[in-house]
Amino acid sequence: MTGQQESNGGAPETVRAHVSQKRLDDALAALAQFGGRDDGGVARETLTQTDLDARRHLIACASALGCEVETDDCANLFFRRRGRTSLPPVLTGSHADTQPVGGKLDGAYGVIAGLELFAALNDAGVETLRPIEVVAWTNEEGSRFGPGAMGSSAFVEPSRLASYRAALDSDNISFGAALDAALEATPELKRRPLRQPIAACLELHIEQGPVLERAGIPLGVVTGIQSVRWYRVECTGSAAHAGTTPMEDRSDAMAAAVGIAHQLYAYAAGESSSQLRLTMGRWQVSPNSVNTIPGKVEFTVDVRCLDASALERFEQVLHQVTREYPWRGQVGVSCFFSRAPTFFPDAMVSAVERACSRVCALAGHAAPLRLTSGAFHDAMYLADHCPTAMLFVPSKGGISHNAAEETAPDELFLGAQALAYAVVELANQ
Amino acid sequence: MTGQQESNGGAPETVRAHVSQKRLDDALAALAQFGGRDDGGVARETLTQTDLDARRHLIACASALGCEVETDDCANLFFRRRGRTSLPPVLTGSHADTQPVGGKLDGAYGVIAGLELFAALNDAGVETLRPIEVVAWTNEEGSRFGPGAMGSSAFVEPSRLASYRAALDSDNISFGAALDAALEATPELKRRPLRQPIAACLELHIEQGPVLERAGIPLGVVTGIQSVRWYRVECTGSAAHAGTTPMEDRSDAMAAAVGIAHQLYAYAAGESSSQLRLTMGRWQVSPNSVNTIPGKVEFTVDVRCLDASALERFEQVLHQVTREYPWRGQVGVSCFFSRAPTFFPDAMVSAVERACSRVCALAGHAAPLRLTSGAFHDAMYLADHCPTAMLFVPSKGGISHNAAEETAPDELFLGAQALAYAVVELANQ
Numbered sequence: 001m002t003g004q005q006e007s008n009g010g011a012p013e014t015v016r017a018h019v020s021q022k023r024l025d026d027a028l029a030a031l032a033q034f035g036g037r038d039d040g041g042v043a044r045e046t047l048t049q050t051d052l053d054a055r056r057h058l059i060a061c062a063s064a065l066g067c068e069v070e071t072d073d074c075a076n077l078f079f080r081r082r083g084r085t086s087l088p089p090v091l092t093g094s095h096a097d098t099q100p101v102g103g104k105l106d107g108a109y110g111v112i113a114g115l116e117l118f119a120a121l122n123d124a125g126v127e128t129l130r131p132i133e134v135v136a137w138t139n140e141e142g143s144r145f146g147p148g149a150m151g152s153s154a155f156v157e158p159s160r161l162a163s164y165r166a167a168l169d170s171d172n173i174s175f176g177a178a179l180d181a182a183l184e185a186t187p188e189l190k191r192r193p194l195r196q197p198i199a200a201c202l203e204l205h206i207e208q209g210p211v212l213e214r215a216g217i218p219l220g221v222v223t224g225i226q227s228v229r230w231y232r233v234e235c236t237g238s239a240a241h242a243g244t245t246p247m248e249d250r251s252d253a254m255a256a257a258v259g260i261a262h263q264l265y266a267y268a269a270g271e272s273s274s275q276l277r278l279t280m281g282r283w284q285v286s287p288n289s290v291n292t293i294p295g296k297v298e299f300t301v302d303v304r305c306l307d308a309s310a311l312e313r314f315e316q317v318l319h320q321v322t323r324e325y326p327w328r329g330q331v332g333v334s335c336f337f338s339r340a341p342t343f344f345p346d347a348m349v350s351a352v353e354r355a356c357s358r359v360c361a362l363a364g365h366a367a368p369l370r371l372t373s374g375a376f377h378d379a380m381y382l383a384d385h386c387p388t389a390m391l392f393v394p395s396k397g398g399i400s401h402n403a404a405e406e407t408a409p410d411e412l413f414l415g416a417q418a419l420a421y422a423v424v425e426l427a428n429q
Numbered sequence: 430m431t432g433q434q435e436s437n438g439g440a441p442e443t444v445r446a447h448v449s450q451k452r453l454d455d456a457l458a459a460l461a462q463f464g465g466r467d468d469g470g471v472a473r474e475t476l477t478q479t480d481l482d483a484r485r486h487l488i489a490c491a492s493a494l495g496c497e498v499e500t501d502d503c504a505n506l507f508f509r510r511r512g513r514t515s516l517p518p519v520l521t522g523s524h525a526d527t528q529p530v531g532g533k534l535d536g537a538y539g540v541i542a543g544l545e546l547f548a549a550l551n552d553a554g555v556e557t558l559r560p561i562e563v564v565a566w567t568n569e570e571g572s573r574f575g576p577g578a579m580g581s582s583a584f585v586e587p588s589r590l591a592s593y594r595a596a597l598d599s600d601n602i603s604f605g606a607a608l609d610a611a612l613e614a615t616p617e618l619k620r621r622p623l624r625q626p627i628a629a630c631l632e633l634h635i636e637q638g639p640v641l642e643r644a645g646i647p648l649g650v651v652t653g654i655q656s657v658r659w660y661r662v663e664c665t666g667s668a669a670h671a672g673t674t675p676m677e678d679r680s681d682a683m684a685a686a687v688g689i690a691h692q693l694y695a696y697a698a699g700e701s702s703s704q705l706r707l708t709m710g711r712w713q714v715s716p717n718s719v720n721t722i723p724g725k726v727e728f729t730v731d732v733r734c735l736d737a738s739a740l741e742r743f744e745q746v747l748h749q750v751t752r753e754y755p756w757r758g759q760v761g762v763s764c765f766f767s768r769a770p771t772f773f774p775d776a777m778v779s780a781v782e783r784a785c786s787r788v789c790a791l792a793g794h795a796a797p798l799r800l801t802s803g804a805f806h807d808a809m810y811l812a813d814h815c816p817t818a819m820l821f822v823p824s825k826g827g828i829s830h831n832a833a834e835e836t837a838p839d840e841l842f843l844g845a846q847a848l849a850y851a852v853v854e855l856a857n858q
Contacts, residue, residue, distance in 0.1 A: 209673030226672060230719055241829050242708035242731045243655060243803030244638030247697065249827065254709050255694050262691040265684050268676065279671035280683050281721050283714045290659055290711050290729045292830060300719045302671045374672030398678065400670050401721060 011126050011428055012421040016359065018120035019420050021413040027112045028412070031057065031096070032104035041403025042104050046097035046139035047075070047178040052185055054096055058111065058136055059186065065118045067134075071189045074154040074161055075182040077136040078192070081118050082127075083427060088197040089131035090427040091386075092117070092419060094205055095140035095151070095378060102141070103206075103405025105412075109393075110204045111136045113416040120420055128427035130199055137378045138179070145175040147337065152378035156385040158194040198386040200348065200426045203379040204419045205390060206407055210398030211371050218411045219356040219368040219418055220392035223349055225380050226277070226372060227308045229315065230337035231301040233260065233322060237329035239287055239295025250293055251328040254285065257297040260331065263321045264301065267314070274310035277374065278303050306341050306372050342380050348389035355422035356391060359414050368418075375400075391418055440555050440857055441850040445788065447549035448849050450842040456541045457841070460486065460525065461533035470832025471533050475526035475568035476504070476607040481614055483525050487540065487565060488615065494547045496563075500618045503583040503590055504611045507621070508563040510547050511556075512856060517626040518560035519856040520815075521546070521848060523634055524569035524580070524807060531570070532635075532834025534841075538822075539633045540565045542845040549849055557856035559628055566807045567608070574604040576766065581807035585814040587623040627815040629777065629855045632808040633848040634819060635836055639827030640800050647840045648785040648797040648847055649821035652778055654809050655706070655801060656737045658744065659766035660730040662689065662751060666758035668716055668724030679722055680757040683714065686726040689760065692750045693730065696743070703739035706803060707732050735770050735801050771809050777818035784851035785820060788843050797847075804829075820847055 034054035035044030044050045055077060059069050062079035070078045080089065094110025114134030121128070137155075142148025145167040154161040165176030183191070207213075212220050237251035261280055268278035279302040286296040303314050315335075322331040349370075356368035373390060382388045393415040396406040463483035464473030473479045484506060488498050491508035499507045509518065523539025543563030550557070566584070571577025574596040583590040594605030612620070636642075641649045666680035690709055697707035708731040715725040732743050744764075751760040778799075785797035802819060811817045822844040825835040 207673065208670050210675070210678050228672065239831065240827060241637045241804055242706065242710060243657065243733050243805065244636065244824075244829065245706070245803070245827055246639070246704070247701065247706055249639050252708070254690075254712070258687050258690045258694060258709075261683075261687045265687060272676065275675065277671065277674070277676055279681070279720065279722050280687075281671060281714075281723055282717050282719050283683070283712055285710075285712045288711050291708065291731050292710050293708050294710055302720050304672050374674070375670055376672065398669060398674060400673065402668065 012424040014124045015120045015424045016417045016421040018124040019417045024116045039403040041101050042098045044098040045144040070192045072194050074151045075138045076151045079134040081132045083131040087130045088199040089133045091133045091198045091201040093135035095137040099143050099401045105206045113204050117420045130427045132427050144169045152381040155194050156381045201382040201388040203390045207392040207395045208375050208400035212394035217369045218414050220371045221353045221368050222373050222390035224372050225342040226304040226306050227341035228304045228339050232334050234332040235297045240293045242291040252293050253297040254294040256327050267317050276305045276310050342383045344389040348387045352389045352391050355418040359418040441853040443553045444549045444853045445846045445850040447552040448846045453545045468832040470530050471527045473527045474573040499621045503580045504567045505580045506565040510561045512560040516559045517628040518562045520562045520627045520630040522564035524566040528572050528830045534635045542633050546849045559856045561856050573598045581810040584623050585810045630811040630817040632819045636821040636824045637804050637829035641823035646795050646798045647843050649800045650782045650797050651802050651819035653801050654771040655733040655735050656770035657733045657768050661763050663761040664726045669722045671720040681722050682726040683723040685756050696746050705734045705739050771812045773818040774816050777816045781818045781820050784847040788847040
């Protein structure tokens with residue numbers, strides 16, 4: 001590290017100042033070509049040929065920047081820039097896969113901003129104490145193979161990989177087979193073990209919600225991730241003819257499902273103080289015919305809150321409402337996913353806040369906003385492994401998982417600058 | 430007609446006495462082979478190869494009984510037994526197509542009981558004044574090509590056929606193309622015009638509801654068919670991330686759909702005196718994902734009542750509830766099917782009741798029950814064309830459109846006897 005750079009406010013400031021908006025925009029656009037759609041969206045589900053092509057592109061970009069590229073048994077890609085020491089690295093990045101029809105920023109932005117950090121480091125001639133690694137985690141979205149965040153969660157807990165490998169997509173291709181094909185496509189990459197030591201992890205991501213936009217603030221310091229529980233509610237009655245079956249003889253699974261869902265929505269409306277979020281997003285109705293009384297209705301309940309005790313109360317209400325619903329049929333409730341809240345450590349949140357405050361002040365913006373993430377991220381699992389935090393840029397209209405997903409270029413630029421500042425600071429500790 | 434038979438209480442009684450339970454059971458089992466399933470159900474959707482094979486079987490059976498077989502532009506099959514005159518015939522029968530997974534009796538029973546009547550007439554050596562025709566209407570079920578009852582409704586109003594021909598199945602085969610193939614497969618059949626004069630029409634069918642079974646009465650005299658309206662309710666909000674979108678920012682199409690459906694169920698519960706029947710059977714949710722707030726929910730409303738004014742009141746409530754639902758999104762309501770109630774003429778109902786009473790009395794059963802049909806039948810359209818009525822046998826557990834559909838053999842036998850009695854009486858007038 002040169003004395004010249006140190007005198008300008010230190011390496012974080014120097015590197016920040018070398019972040020290029022044009023290079024960032026161009027790199028985002030180049031990655032968005034892989035699976036790009038006419039409507040501006042991106043279709044690049046994990047480990048599809050399109051995703052493999054995008055990975056090849058990222059490897060080429062990182063190699064051109066002088067990185068070593070390594071992978072692991074979950075086909076996560078690590079782009080490593082050496083430090084002055086071999087201490088555990090600071091990790092940044094996100095994921096490059098998308099929803100079946102996603103936007104060009106979700107995940108991709110965090111990976112590309114990491115590579116832009118490398119370009120800025122190179123331009124600034126800065127060598128950090130610790131190595132810095134940019135990661136592209138495999139299958140964050142979970143749309144082709146469930147659950148999501150397989151790459152980061154298997155990295156943190158390698159024993160999870162065996163069950164993940166058995167997951168099937170809708171064409172009955174296993175995640176394991178898709179992984180093996182991806183790994184065979186890059187035989188030149190060194191394969192390293194999962195669960196490497198990491199000094200600190202920072203993930204930059206679009207907010208995917210409306211909070212920053214509404215506040216008019218371009219950067220968000222993420223203090224934690226909401227707890228979440230997913231339930232399946234199964235109402236089993238009797239399918240029967242809509243015309244011939246008197247109302248009093250019915251065991252109408254849809255009437256029960258609607259009655260139960262109505263009570264749950266009403267409960268959530270009364271929980272506004274805890275900011276409980278309730279979604280009943282997926283419904284399967286059988287036989288799903290105009291003139292047949294539904295014999296079976298299954299729906300999912302997604303409930304989230306930063307306050308885990310609010311979820312505990314909700315679960316009691318869910319069991320009570322389903323147990324007491326007055327009808328002839330049966331209701332089953334099962335929890336199929338549960339995750340306690342994540343609280344990022346103070347020191348990491350402060351480092352992110354320092355970086356965001358610096359960048360906001362320089363650009364004449366209001367101070368960054370502290371907020372919590374409603375969405376899962378790879379950082380949720382990394383937080384189990386090393387000091388972790390996140391920073392957000394706004395999402396226009398709060399829209400995500402949608403071709404219309406968008407963030408203003410100058411906000412993307414601010415986010416990349418803040419990431420550069422914070423990562424370099426952490427990499428010099 | 431011989432003096433011998435007349436002296437035994439007339440031709441109706443003579444023919445009734447020649448109805449054979451064994452022949453009836455065997456004929457039902459033989460037809461159920463076409464599309465028969467291991468679970469006892471039958472999969473014989475209209476104009477499939479299985480249905481064409483079944484039609485060929487029915488033609489062979491009718492020909493063996495000495496019938497003339499004719500068809501028309503809607504591939505309805507008419508099995509004609511000559512009378513002493515060429516007066517307009519008495520028509521009976523039903524349909525031979527099934528739901529994707531239906532039972533062995535729905536429709537098939539009415540056709541086979543008609544052929545059994547012919548066998549009984551032959552055995553009894555009875556010649557009726559009028560010809561008798563047994564019909565197998567095309568596409569009563571409406572599951573492969575919508576709407577249902579195409580054959581009977583096009584028979585009554587031939588101008589409907591043009592639009593029916595354009596209907597597509599899920600493989601994009603048009604009803605017209607399927608019709609043409611069916612007609613080409615039976616080039617030997619005389620093609621006759623639609624909308625033939627008919628003296629009277631009687632349809633024997635399983636009840637498909639629980640009323641007769643609960644009353645412990647084996648025969649039902651159908652006085653009419655409920656009026657029905659079908660609506661499509663479309664709730665359009667905004668799909669968004671379940672984790673990141675605060676409750677107060679949501680435009681949740683499922684919350685709106687549940688709120689509206691809940692009010693409609695509550696209204697129907699207060700309308701028990703009018704015996705309004707309400708079913709919300711078909712739901713389409715978009716994008717139908719656990720962690721995405723539904724952006725669009727479309728559901729169908731099937732509402733039926735013998736009292737058309739109750740449906741009129743319901744429609745007003747439906748429009749009010751959907752118009753006043755308090756949310757940011759939009760609700761559209763459209764009526765896509767509507768049918769006024771059918772009231773069968775007194776003389777026809779009396780003829781059916783006379784026949785059923787005679788058969789019940791002979792078998793030591795309680796008098797037949799008058800009831801209305803909640804289901805559509807081909808007779809609903811025939812009632813626009815000629816004096817029409819129906820008779821029902823019980824359905825075990827009220828189950829229909831289901832492999833478990835069942836009626837006791839002795840009840841099927843009683844129904845066939847009553848049909849024989851009534852048709853012969855009408856055919857001699």
